Amino acid sequence: SAEPTIFELSAKGRTAFSLRTQEVPVRDPKETVPESLLREKVVELPEVSERDLVGHFTRLSSRQYAVDLGAYPLGSCTMKYNPKFADQVATTSGLYDIHPLTPDSHAQGWLELMATLERYVCEITGMAEATLQPAAGAAGELTGLLIMGAYHRSYGRKRTKVIIPDSAHGTNPASVTLAGYEAVTVPSNDRGLVDLEHLRKLLDDDVAGMMLTNPNTLGLFEEEIHQIAEAVHSVGGLMYYDGANLNAIIGITRPGDMGFDIVHSNLHKTFATPHGGGGPGAGPVAVTAELAPFLPGPKPALVMEDGIERYRWVTPQASIGKVHGFFGNAVVLARALSYMLYNGFDGLKAVSQYAVLNANWLRKMVSQRYDIPYSQTCMHEFVASAQRLRKEGGVKALDIAKALLDNGFHAPTVYFPLVVDEALMMEPTETESLQTLIVLAERLNALAELATTKEGQSQLHEAPVNTPTRRVDEALAARKPRLTFDQPANH
């Protein structure tokens, strides 16, 4: 049953907070604040007991699906298991309780931790230097594009365009615009890969660079990546690697070796920091040696002072400046480093091997019932299409997704990438067991089967039925937005 809002649970005079015993004199703010700026009416925060507070949020949590409850094959999101030791790391005194403006002399542990993570990120991506400041993948993209711009400016070049493939994540074009460029789209070819010939036609002296995910959002490896990079470099452009799909290739191949110049990685995907309902993440950006002077600062650097090595905050010589209020999502960084340490070089490589194994196996198991638009071996994810189901019985990708919710699974990503009709984008990740994949494949196939009957079709249109809510009216929400409890209800 629905949970009332915290505002509805509120009752005048009720409290949950506690405050230390007052030891200093109570003073009147009027003594130091102009009376005209003092509030007359207190902010209407809810008034609840601690017991009701705990009840409310515990019940809310029970209305939420999560990785810890079951498989979450949401393509392009790498919803893998999040190790619990990282929760311990996140609550270690000396990490979570340190003020960011602590002098670096007293935060040597934090600086060394960050320097270590920078090194590992560079090794994994094949880059020279990194910044940990970007708080998410999209922030990393923008940072990378600003570095790209600073680089070109340092040569006095004026570049106006950035090329992105039509299968790119929406953040790519959005970041391109925010960085002051025009986004130019290069189409995919019939194998789902960048159309190299078309790309060549787009390349000219206005091109600052190209953003690419590899494997791309269809889960396919861009086999001609070397040629692509060469082509872009040939006009003086830089190659930007969107690390959203890095989980496919750790220890197998590296963006740096493919010819990329700038790489962001999503620590909350590849390195298993939990997604938190939509953040916090972390999107470190690593670059080639040539681009290192442009990185945001400050960065931790090991310096020799009076014969003693210590870490200091240092800002690169041609830095684009800060891209975060402090040093990035530090605690997320600590989680990611602990994941890397646990797995080691051997374990991280296995992560990618098994992520790819799981994706290919699941793909094969559902390929009878669903169209698989591109036939080559996939990487860590694949895109199926419900086009046939829609044409034959009116069942859409969305219906399959919703029905899966009733079956103990989260839905795959739907209607993305845009280049596939009725796309169902599935990323099982390496942490799901064969048994789980068997059940997932069975359920997916059973739903496709269901879609062939009249009764099944209406059942699928109705799905989900066992979830905390039924399908919601998104149109109503957008038409008459009610964005706070204070606004009139729109229904």
Place this chain on the structure above:
Amino acid sequence: SAEPTIFELSAKGRTAFSLRTQEVPVRDPKETVPESLLREKVVELPEVSERDLVGHFTRLSSRQYAVDLGAYPLGSCTMKYNPKFADQVATTSGLYDIHPLTPDSHAQGWLELMATLERYVCEITGMAEATLQPAAGAAGELTGLLIMGAYHRSYGRKRTKVIIPDSAHGTNPASVTLAGYEAVTVPSNDRGLVDLEHLRKLLDDDVAGMMLTNPNTLGLFEEEIHQIAEAVHSVGGLMYYDGANLNAIIGITRPGDMGFDIVHSNLHKTFATPHGGGGPGAGPVAVTAELAPFLPGPKPALVMEDGIERYRWVTPQASIGKVHGFFGNAVVLARALSYMLYNGFDGLKAVSQYAVLNANWLRKMVSQRYDIPYSQTCMHEFVASAQRLRKEGGVKALDIAKALLDNGFHAPTVYFPLVVDEALMMEPTETESLQTLIVLAERLNALAELATTKEGQSQLHEAPVNTPTRRVDEALAARKPRLTFDQPANH
């Protein structure tokens, strides 16, 4: 949907554990263990991944109701809100990670903590000295009865019987038997209280003492407690106070002042340490000065050594001996102390005042639809009867209880105490808000209303329907017990 057992999730070769890097030589156990005693076949523990382990127990937790999810008016169990700061206490380094055989010189914090709690328990119960060893209320009862026995033996008396009221908790007679006594039952009078005249008839030189809960399990205060104690004392018997219902009287009246000699308190009830699905609890026993020499040891005592005060483990001179492997459920004790410190003398008194207010208010709100067998003001809980519903429409207390589960509440205690037909024993506790009580009363009354119609009756017999399982076949479970996964399924 049902969750498979962990054994069914197991797959050969799968692992979750991790072990530090081996640094010392691997040795062969045969070198120090007779080969005939070495196992040939490894124990068949489940083989699961950490991800599946987390999924399994997270899903299991989602099939469990708890205080944090909503009201739990289970009479006699004091299912109040459990403060979350106590979870912090329970995970504080220096408390949870200390070996019990640490020399007392290096465990001064623990000894002082325990000594402080003993003092507070004594102050609250009006007693002179206490032991914290008993791990639960029933263990406290047995401890108290052994002290009773040791006391009588110290005077060379042979006593064989202990008197308990017919409304007593089942642990009382069971403890009496285990302590080597015969349990003699004294009936209740028409006000639900001990029949004083009948009691007087039972008293003789064989009586070691009497066990009593006050307020009793009907939630009623034994108004003649002074006379009862006098009568028992007059034959040389001791008065034992079952502290299960202490939540009604903290700071209002004290067992010691009522004439009790031995008192246990259930820290997991009155002092809000969480019930843990059925433990751990803690059942400290406090006694009068006269009985203090018989208390279990060791106990923390502040002693002067070389001019310095420090805590030492000391065993009382005529101690009955140990009643726990170490010092009791130490971390539970720390939780309870932190609850006492938070509330203070003022807050603890309020606890009882509001527990009693809530019970009386709820009682009044449901008294039209349910029979309330005893009409006087109740204390922290009350007993209603579904007798009328059963007679008029065949709906039993059990049906009401099960239907309440469908309504977002835990059920009250049913069919206890035995002296009330179709008993529904309700203890809302002080932490439930008026709003919650309003809804609870509405639901209870609505169910009683439902019980008057044919359709409603069959609906109630079917309840619950929205719970993780429907009503379970208890008879089958008992007839063909399947107590381990290895035994053949009985269905």
Place this chain on the structure above:
Amino acid sequence: MPSFIPHSEAETKKMLDDLELDSLDQLFHLIDSDLRLKRELNLPAGVSEFEVLDTMSAFAQRNLNLSKPLVSFAGGGAYDHEIPSVLKTLGFRSEFVTAYTPYQPEVAQGVLQALFEFQTLISRVSGLEISNASLYDGASALVEAINLACAATERSTILVSDGVNPRYVETARTFAEGTGLTLNRLLLSPDLETQIREESLPQDVAAVVVGYPNYFGVIENLSLFREYCDRIGALLIVAYDPVAMALLKSPGELGADVAVAEGQPFGVPLSFGGPYLGLFSTSKRFTRLIPGRLVGETVDLEGKTAYVTTLRTREQDIRREKATSNVCTNQTLMAIWATIYLSWLGKVGFVNTAHRCYDNTRYLVDKLTSIKGVSLRNRTYLREASLELPVSVDYVIEEMATRGFLAGVKGEIEVSGETRELLIVTATEKRSKGEMDRFVDLLTEVIESAR
């Protein structure tokens, strides 16, 4: 080898067999062998979780002083407030922690409703009609506010007070570089208030950005800026301290068009600077320009109240290069924490906590200014104040750190072209009188011995 990969050898073999492959390596046959890494990654080998925790603890230990964090009198956008235990319990519920963006509302009502409550709370705190479901931090919230103002006014010059957190301004400058915006400074008066000398200012201004209270603790008179903005058709962006809002009139009440803040003081640990959360509020007329996610109330097909991310056509995954921002993953978990924190604090606790911060800061400032050579620069302050010291601020901070205290934040202002140092101090409700007294004693010693 410890691992979260569940596959037994037999299962791996079976799966490869099903795929008609001989080895895991074959899965990567489409990757040109030139591109394949021919060696192992230069990372350590995997170890047990216990060794990982030891390593991480060793890092942590080097940030502590006698096993404890420095007792902090520093603010500067990150405040050492009490965090209630309920928040630790509820905020780590794995349903919140291990979920992702609520793409499927039917199984995401927990996160969605919490965010709806968050939006409501932040709107009440900021006094503006609508708030988004969080941004990365205070700095990024300011960047997005500037973008909104430029989009709304179709102008590209921003006036930013020197009293705005310098780290936010630095960040804004970085991004302004990309979008080609111009950020002009508004200087401070000697008593740390932002000065507007209209005659010298441009008219083609998208927005004026002011801190409230400002970085130095001064309570800026927002009405002056509102009037100025009205005259030139610019938006007023206010970067506020959320705790101070318990006692001060809200940005909304004083006419802000956009109010941004660092949400860290609302239940988020200091965390060496992140993850924090950016608060972003504005009025309804800018709804379609708001960056990031918005959650709206609606109904499900049975007519029951339900929540869903809404107005998504602003967002990057739908609108791509025309999106209002590129924000995707942001700080949802911290927004949930803030929701829990504010609900725990409640109406009374919000005021009482802010008042205690005030009392403590007053006590601290009064004691510190009784040290010879230490003087208060603020004419007004609430919970943070700027002191002039007779010795170098860096020296004091360093010396006090070795004594277990984070003395404050170094602030710099320009007074007639010359840079002057200040020590900006704050004492939250977490600080005890004993801590403050000891701090003042030690600071007195440090200053005296340095003379």
Place this chain on the structure above:
Amino acid sequence: MPSFIPHSEAETKKMLDDLELDSLDQLFHLIDSDLRLKRELNLPAGVSEFEVLDTMSAFAQRNLNLSKPLVSFAGGGAYDHEIPSVLKTLGFRSEFVTAYTPYQPEVAQGVLQALFEFQTLISRVSGLEISNASLYDGASALVEAINLACAATERSTILVSDGVNPRYVETARTFAEGTGLTLNRLLLSPDLETQIREESLPQDVAAVVVGYPNYFGVIENLSLFREYCDRIGALLIVAYDPVAMALLKSPGELGADVAVAEGQPFGVPLSFGGPYLGLFSTSKRFTRLIPGRLVGETVDLEGKTAYVTTLRTREQDIRREKATSNVCTNQTLMAIWATIYLSWLGKVGFVNTAHRCYDNTRYLVDKLTSIKGVSLRNRTYLREASLELPVSVDYVIEEMATRGFLAGVKGEIEVSGETRELLIVTATEKRSKGEMDRFVDLLTEVIESAR
């Protein structure tokens, strides 16, 4: 005043009005005024949760050495094993923590199924058919085993080896006093093995109790005791070390009738001795005598698998004075923790962990016995061993504690009527080589300086 009571003043008044009362005090009108406490309780006034945590931390701090717990080489029924982080996450799920005894199975399948799994795991570990859903601790499990044996045999004499944990024996003696049972000792040989000299022993014995391995680390030959029990019609009760079961034949395999253990090593923190959990297993023929709770599998009315507490007619709340025990609230949460721990450990981890304990203990014992004057008393051992020292054991423990180590547990044996002291040591899988080497170095110093 901080409080968990939700009532506002207005609500209190409304509720009192509904009850036609003027004050809260009137609720207690049935309590004779002579009985009413006329003063406040002599406890401190209430404080904030933060001050409570400060106070509790101050207690905790006094149990630490340089902010760390002593590095432990002590066992004696409480072992310092690694506890995986998953256990902390799952074991604190509030659905488990804040539930009570599963009286309503429809909403208690989480606890019930976990307990069913626990019973299965403990039966597999002990090698006996059935296990209950936990008792308070190892000591209480032994008490209950003795009660079962006496009920089953209708005898009242128990033979208890001196090799059984002395704290369990002390506890058993306390309760035997109550029930009128006789506990007779079985002495140890000089190499710490339990001796049975049949000629001197009574025949009317309900049970023989042996440790396995015993308190001193010796692996007792259970077959001898089984034979003896068979001859006299007594039950064999084995108090086992659960971790050793990974490598040793189980009590069940070797003929035990009842096997009891302290379950602490299965994922429960040292906790200064509690809460722990008692493990209790026996064969099916004693099902109706088993103490405490049992969970059984059954079906719900839709025929789906479900779990329920069963055979409850043994229990105190049904059978009252005729119950097999008085156990009601026991240690369910710890049983759930053990279930999580054993599932995490798994088949391979159980063996590997026990083997690492063995390797570490061998390494430690070899190094310690190379100290002059230190000798090993055990002929056999697995993960715990007894050493004779050239100096007082108490002295060594005290001195090593000031150096940051818990050196072990003091054991006492009678050799020809004289009491001799031993230091019983163990090194779990948690101990690193560095810790052991440093411990041995310091112990060497302590012994040498004391000579």
